[in-house]
Amino acid sequence: MREAYKSKLDGLADELATMCEAVGVAIRKATDALLNADLALAEEVISEDLHIDELRNRAEGNAFALLALQAPVATDLRVVVSAIHAGGDLERMGDLALHVASAARRRHPAYVLPDEVKPYFAEMGKEACQLAHKAAEVIRHPEVNKARELDADDDAMDDLHRHMFTVLMSPDWTHGVAAAVDATLLARFYERYGDHAVAVARRMVYVITGEMPSPLEV
Amino acid sequence: MREAYKSKLDGLADELATMCEAVGVAIRKATDALLNADLALAEEVISEDLHIDELRNRAEGNAFALLALQAPVATDLRVVVSAIHAGGDLERMGDLALHVASAARRRHPAYVLPDEVKPYFAEMGKEACQLAHKAAEVIRHPEVNKARELDADDDAMDDLHRHMFTVLMSPDWTHGVAAAVDATLLARFYERYGDHAVAVARRMVYVITGEMPSPLEV
Numbered sequence: 416m417r418e419a420y421k422s423k424l425d426g427l428a429d430e431l432a433t434m435c436e437a438v439g440v441a442i443r444k445a446t447d448a449l450l451n452a453d454l455a456l457a458e459e460v461i462s463e464d465l466h467i468d469e470l471r472n473r474a475e476g477n478a479f480a481l482l483a484l485q486a487p488v489a490t491d492l493r494v495v496v497s498a499i500h501a502g503g504d505l506e507r508m509g510d511l512a513l514h515v516a517s518a519a520r521r522r523h524p525a526y527v528l529p530d531e532v533k534p535y536f537a538e539m540g541k542e543a544c545q546l547a548h549k550a551a552e553v554i555r556h557p558e559v560n561k562a563r564e565l566d567a568d569d570d571a572m573d574d575l576h577r578h579m580f581t582v583l584m585s586p587d588w589t590h591g592v593a594a595a596v597d598a599t600l601l602a603r604f605y606e607r608y609g610d611h612a613v614a615v616a617r618r619m620v621y622v623i624t625g626e627m628p629s630p631l632e633v
Numbered sequence: 634m635r636e637a638y639k640s641k642l643d644g645l646a647d648e649l650a651t652m653c654e655a656v657g658v659a660i661r662k663a664t665d666a667l668l669n670a671d672l673a674l675a676e677e678v679i680s681e682d683l684h685i686d687e688l689r690n691r692a693e694g695n696a697f698a699l700l701a702l703q704a705p706v707a708t709d710l711r712v713v714v715s716a717i718h719a720g721g722d723l724e725r726m727g728d729l730a731l732h733v734a735s736a737a738r739r740r741h742p743a744y745v746l747p748d749e750v751k752p753y754f755a756e757m758g759k760e761a762c763q764l765a766h767k768a769a770e771v772i773r774h775p776e777v778n779k780a781r782e783l784d785a786d787d788d789a790m791d792d793l794h795r796h797m798f799t800v801l802m803s804p805d806w807t808h809g810v811a812a813a814v815d816a817t818l819l820a821r822f823y824e825r826y827g828d829h830a831v832a833v834a835r836r837m838v839y840v841i842t843g844e845m846p847s848p849l850e851v
Contacts, residue, residue, distance in 0.1 A: 479714060486704035496697060499717060584811045592813045593802045599817045 420485050423477065427498050430474040432554040434505040435615070437467050439547030441512035442608060446540025448519040449601070450533055452526045460516035467509035474502045493625065497618040501554075504611040504618075508547065511608045518601060527597050529590040535579055539605040542572045546612035553619045562623070565616035572609035576602050638703050641695065645716050648692040650772040652723040653833070655685050657765030659730035660826060664758025666737040667819070668751055670744045678734035685727035692720045711843065715836040719772075722829040722836075726765065729822045729829075736819060745815050747808040753797055757823040760790045764830035771837045780841070783834035790827035794820050 441460050448457035478498045481487060487495055518527050528536060546568055553562045579602040582588065583595045621627045659678050666675035696716045699705060705713055736745050746754060764786055771780045797820040800806065801813045839845045 479710070482700060482704075482714070483706050483710055486700075488701050492697070492701055496700070496717065499714065500721065503718065503721065580814065583814055588810055592806055592810055595810045595814055596798065596801055596817045599814045600821065603818065603821065 420481075423481055423485075424487075424491060424494055427474060427477050427481065427495070428554055430470060430477065431498055431501050431505065431615075432551045434467060434470045434474065434502070434509075435547050435551035435554060437463075437470060438505055438508040438512060439544045439551070441467065441509055442515070442540060442543040442547065442605075445512040445515035445519070446536065446543075448516050449527055450537060450540075452519060452523055454520060454523045457516040457519040457523070461513055461520070464509050464513045468506060471502045471506040471509075474498060478502070490622065490625075493622045497622050500618050501615045504614045508608050508611045511604045511611075514604050515601060518597060522597070527594075527601070529594055529598075531590070532579065532582060532598055535575055535582070536601065536605070539572060539575050539602070542568070542575070543605055543608045543612075546572070546609055550612045550615045553616050557619050557623050559620055559623050562616040562619045563628075565613050566628075569609045569613045572606060576606040638699075638705075641699055641703075642705075642709060642712055645692060645695050645699065645713070646772050648688060648695065649716055649719050649723065649833075650769040652685060652688045652692065652720070652727075653765050653769035653772060655681075655688065656723055656726040656730060657762045657769070659685065659727055660733070660758060660761040660765065660823075663730040663733035663737070664754065664761075666734050667745055667758075668755060670737060670741055672738060672741045675734040675737040675741070679731055679738070682727050682731045686724060689720045689724040689727075692716060696720070708840065708843075711840045715840050718836050719833045722832045726826050726829045729826045732822050733819060736815060740815070745812075745819070747812055747816075749808070750797065750800060750816055753793055753800070754819065754823070757790060757793050757820070760786070760793070761823055761826045761830075764790070764827055768830045768833045771834050775837050775841050777838055777841050780834040780837045781846075783831050784846075787827045787831045790824060794824040 441463060444456050445460045447453060448460060478495050481495050485491075521527075546565060549561070549565055549568065553565070579598065583598055588595060617628050659681060662674050663678045665671060666678060696713050699713050703709075739745075764783060767779070767783055767786065771783070797816065801816055806813060835846050
């Protein structure tokens with residue numbers, strides 16, 4: 416009985432790590448679709464989001480079953496509650512990747528972004544993908560220092576996001592309002608993606624230490 | 634013992650309904666601050682967000698204690714898990730109201746928005762506030778039909794959001810890129826606020842019926 420329980424708890428962590436990897440792939444592909452106006456790749460991301468939603472539903476179902484059947488306490492309960500939260504964050508990261516892909520599809524065959532800002536988005540895409548993969552590592556091998564690293568890594572994303580606004584708001588912006596609106600929303604999607612990855616890592620700190628690093632949500 | 638348990642479950646629902654009301658007030662005040670360039674009101678919303686965060690921490694702590702000490706099953710377990718999710722959604726709604734207030738503070742004494750689009754934001758603010766208060770009602774008096782109504786109500790918000798983009802992207806937009814970027818983000822904040830209110834209501838449908846209306850997250 417205890418064996419089966421332990422293996423279910425490990426299985427839950429494994430499902431979440433798999434979700435991290437899936438949303439990491441999703442944002443990488445979505446960024447490529449965005450930068451290269453690649454319709455087929457955009458549609459791949461959009462259809463694969465269903466798989467991410469299924470992973471989340473399965474993880475949530477398993478967390479619920481653990482609570483109902485095993486009534487975990489102490490650290491185990493923190494693991495399950497954190498898994499419930501992390502599942503929500505990860506599903507949202509998948510949705511944000513889907514939003515990026517949808518923008519690429521909407522403007523196809525045109526490019527969504529002017530060449531001038533593409534390097535920022537390439538960088539944000541890289542950061543986002545790395546954050547997701549680091550979150551997967553933290554879930555598979557929980558370590559407070561590594562979990563805290565994500566916070567610092569996300570600062571790079573926030574800097575890129577802030578810098579994008581400086582570029583958009585500058586009098587040198589010559590690409591018009593529509594391109595600025597698209598770039599504003601897209602930059603916001605990447606920033607939120609990073610925030611959710613940090614939230615997942617913070618939950619892991621809570622699992623390990625029993626203390627929630629503030630703020631609770633980013 | 635059972636009495637104390639029941640009263641703790643009711644207390645949890647009460648805390649969430651109180652949070653709904655608090656975030657409803659926050660978005661109403663934030664909208665007024667935005668439309669009237671009212672710095673004092675913007676700062677009120679920003680400082681009151683700490684109180685919303687405290688409410689969330691308390692609700693989360695109480696949900697955790699219920700799981701640890703009472704090991705609820707069936708409907709009671711659904712209530713507690715839904716409360717954990719709803720707490721996250723409501724805290725986020727508070728953050729979004731804070732973002733609106735921050736925009737008002739950042740541009741003060743100037744107005745963030747051109748007069749032309751103010752009526753849309755007044756309307757989005759009204760819708761947002763109503764969604765929060767309806768979510769409070771649904772938590773206090775769970776009813777599937779009322780919970781489902783929020784979904785339909787949120788369509789009005791989505792229509793306003795979509796319409797805002799038509800206005801921003803139109804060649805008639807004469808207010809420049811910076812105002813368009815601000816309006817884009819603000820409209821997004823209201824839209825997300827509505828989505829989170831709908832997510833809270835969907836969780837209540839799940840509590841009542843045991844079936845999660847899809848999609849799990851909006």
